Amino acid sequence: METAIEIDKVGYEITGKTILRDVSFTVREGEYISIVGPNGAGKTTLLKMMSKILPVTIGDIYVYGSPLAAYCQKKLAKIISYVPQGAGAMFPFSVLEFVMMGRYPHLSSFIKISGEDRRAVYAAMEMTKITQFAENPINILSGGERQKVFIAAALAQGASMMLLDEPTTFLDPKRQSEINSILKNINKESNITIVSVTHDINHAISSSDRIIAMKDGCVVFNGAPTELMGNNNLERIFDISFHFAISPDRDHPVLFLE
Template sequence: MVSLATNELSISYGEVDIVKDLNLSIPEGKITTMIGPNGCGKSTILKALARLHPSKSGVVYLDGKAIHKESTKAIAKKMAILPQTPEAPNGLTVTELVSYGRFPHQKGFGKLTDKDRQVVRWALQETGMLEFQERPIEALSGGQRQRIWIAMALAQETELLLLDEPTTYLDLAHQLEILQLLEKLNREQGRTIVMVIHDLNHAARFAHHMVALNKGTIMKEGQPEVVMTSVVLQRVFNIDAEIITDPRTNKPICLTYDLLGNEAGQKSRELVHALG
């Protein structure tokens, strides 16, 4: 398996410090979700982990090696990243886009080999998109497009997959579809997956490990039941939340929440307790 960790990592945009002295170790072969308020540094950290954003100081280690010293191809053979709003050139078919994932493995002029075609077909099959292989990207639904981008990442044949809000703009059914696909990839292939995700209940349900961030600092990390607590959510989001255990998954879920100190929040808590 491929390891990913940071040591005293600091990241900035211009003169503004976003993350300072971050020490983070991603559990291998697990799903890690990162939660936190807007602007807390989640996406920035993800980009820095993938060397898409430079660090101000500190080091990101990929398989024990400083990532800034590695070649782009070497990194792409170990780690794939799916940004929040990926864009494809107009006119590409599904197969053409997914075949871009084979770039790290190609030599010379980048002509697809039989092995490349086999991997592309496998990636389409794994994501349930084989029947759409000749369809133009612009003809796909939002959920189908997300599957294609994931297929392209799979075609890289990396053990580590980073995703920035993979369910953005999708309806509930398509959100669940994408998250269950990622869960399957982790369960059946042992891929290490790191996701930035806004929905707290999805973050807890699909994670083995959660990282709660605020102002570029880790407020709490660990198993979902350790992170998804009223106390942690108060510190991270400044909300007053009621947490219960999901009877189907045994994972914590946020039943209701309100702004800290809000009178309506007190009334909702009293109602929840009255209902048992």
């Protein structure tokens, strides 16, 4: 598998406080990577740097061999899409309008939306099962529906990689499961590389090809999901003891807290 992103000794400081320190890892094409770790570990900061929302000041990030600085924002948007954790207040765009905005990197001013753009938008809405909400304003949607809309918009962008910041946090179990299966489809069927920050460790273990754990701005684990459970790794990362239970219908143990 080709290396899509290489993160090379990246650091980040803001007003004297170190957020990231010496972070290095690679993301290969087609991988499903989960990033786990306690709050404040720098996971969101790292995602934002990868999508060039925050500048890379220490170290470098290479996308297909070229440093991020070599990409203009529009060119990068064709390769990497980003689903933020929350979007705050927003004008009442319809779902269709919002997903259509995902086509921005493929459009230029005054050029009309093409059939290809429309196809990409409808395919994205189909894949995330939101076609029936197309005409609704995004603001009246529930949390789960809205998350699907954000994923659809990122999908419509046509990038080969999607970065997600806690896509299932704040959702009920059913919606979590829906989002997770949508992400799995996006990864397996559309062959889109996924890097997802999550606190759902069980799901990360069962669905990811690889897990990266961060703590205090550093990468403290980078390996196969099953390895994460061994060697007191989880205790070290989260400062709390986990218990394991063998589940008959899973090929790996399930984690739970005391």
